[in-house]
Amino acid sequence: MKVVLAYSGGLDTTVLLTWLQEKYNAEVICYCSNVGQEEELDGLEEKALKHGAVKCYVDDVQDEFAAEYIYPMMQANAIYEGTYLLGTSIARPLIAKRMIDIANAEGAEAICHGATGKGNDQVRFELTAYALKPDIKVIAPWRMPEDFPFEGRMDMVKYLEERGVPTTVSAAKPYSMDRNMLHISFEGGILEDPWNEPDEDMWCMTKPLSQAADEAEYVEISFEKGIPVAVNGEKLGAAALLKKLNALGCEHAVGRIDIVENRFTGMKDRGVYETPGGTILQAAHRALESICMDREVMHLRDSFIPKYAELVYNGFWFAPEREMLQAAIVQSQETVTGDVRVKLYKGGVHVCGRKSPYSLYSPELVSFDEAGGYDQSDATGFIKLNALRLRVLATMKKES
Template identity: 70%
Template sequence: MKVIVAYSGGLDTSVIVKWVKEKYNAEVIGFCADVGQEEELNGVEAKAIRTGATKCYVEDLNEEFARDFIFPMMQANAIYEGNYLLGTSIARPLIGKRLIEIARAEGADAICHGATGKGNDQIRFELTAYAMEPNIKIIAPWREWDFTGRMDLVEYAKKNGIPVTTTAAKPYSMDRNLLHISFEGGILEDPWNEFPEEIAVMTKPLSQASDTPEDVIIYFEKGIPKKVNGEELSPANIMRKLNALGKNHAVGRVDIVENRFVGMKSRGVYETPGGTILNLAHRGLEEITMDREVMHLRDSFIPRYADMVYNGFWYAPEREMLQAAITESQKFVTGEVRVKLFKGACHVTGRRSEYSLYDDHIASFEDNRAYNHKDAEGFIRLNALRLRVLANSKQRRY
């Protein structure tokens, strides 16, 4: 049996390599995806092999992640439950896709992930896998083994000579990628506990934010960011640039209690500096380039689209159908947006586009030539017709 393990080099996956090899008498191949976690990946391949893998793929997926996953999602203005910009959620279908592609290339019988049985990631990985290979065997050790917590894994690692550095539980867990970092568990499990401001990775603590506001201009083409302050950058470098700018001004931290797909509520603190800037800037450009009814229809898709990403249905036909409609809605979302970053906030302060639908001659309070105020009377009376009929009937409400 040959198994492809999603491998990070941390405690859980280091134990998983050994455990899978023994339990399934399997050849184990590791796969470590670089999606912007900023961890030192040098030596990961060697560590996987020392732990028992026959080989380990270590791949830089940052450009694909930004281009094919983050940016299409940003075109949809997808936000889960009004606050969460889906930073962890959107990375999982890419990692799951590469797991299956490597399994195909290696002729593997199964894939394996380290997600727990309580969380969303198990669903995201496995829905992706089944969408691509309906008969693939999936091994989820946290649903199979007898270990009850991380200290059990530490003891197992010691007994089996597995090199790990973890000796005690952190006060929280972290997961980072090019779009965000999440903090969950530990001290956050009591929703009344305030998350310490000084624990900041992708944003500065608000108390340390720059005292000087900063203007940033982002150029979009068909809803996709292409330039920052006039400099054309690759998709991943756009994210890196905006993350750095947002970090300096403490932009993008949220503290939320969300509803997991498995049914429980979970408290998390997320830092999404570049994503927050892009979301607000993109919306600002749409305000002048999108037809009203197109915008309202697209906005009606946002909760459902966000649910699909959050729940792991990236490769489902309904998400692809909505994406086609969203892509169509972005045909003229081209132009520049200026935002001001200051003390944890991002404010749109200007937008311009050759495709702008904003007509100052019509909108101006000083110019009556393009708009006849008298036309409003008939418009209002027609819209009031059914209300007047109700008021004259036995259905009168007021």
């Protein structure tokens, strides 16, 4: 049996690599994607092969991640439950897609992941896998307690020691972390009590507010059809642009949230997130839309946001309903081209200016100081027609 294993080289996936060989006599092909997690990936292939993998793929998919997943999602202004910019959620379909690509190329019958049976990631990985390869076998060891009887890290260390597999285990962190170029998440451990404030030294992608720059900084972002293409006039590739905004946001402590969200599996989960560049982009994109999107198109697209965000959060990236919504969203972005100026200061993103060759904003029309081709007397009939049902209702109440 050939199995493609989602592999990071840490304790959990080292155990999975060894366990798959024992349990299934499997030929294990390890896979790790570089989605901007800033972890040391050098030597990962050598480590996997040393521990019994027949092959190891280490992909740099950062530009694909930004261009084909993050930015299309941002065209939708997707925010889950009003606060979460979906940083972890949007990385999972790409990782799972690449695992299926490798399974097809290598003739593997199964994929394996280390996601737990309580979380969202198991759903995201597997929905993508089944959407792209309906006959794939999925091995999820944490849902197999009889075959995978580990209760904690020390059980895993002992398991590897008994088999002579070396591992370096640091002291357990007081929370779990997951990072990519869009964000970093912190969950579990001390954060499981929603009353506990996160430690000041926990933050990775943003400076603490107490250390944020004392001077405000102006940043200009250029968009073409809703996709960011330049920062301060400098054209940048998809990944490079987001990293540039991450660095700027870091200096000003931009993009932190502390929320309790509703998992797809039914339980509530407290998560602390940093999304510096994404927070800047979301504010700028929204500001540009305000001057170059038709009102009814904007309102209709906005009505899609809760559903679209839910689909991304729950793992339905490759579902037909998400693709249908995406087509409509892309159409809505045809004129979302222009520049936005924002001011970053002490955790805030403040929009200071916006311009577009497709601007629908007319200073003459809206001005208090000139008519601008607008006949104010037209408003009388407009108001009376809209008030008609209210007047009929009020009359009925008065007579009854």
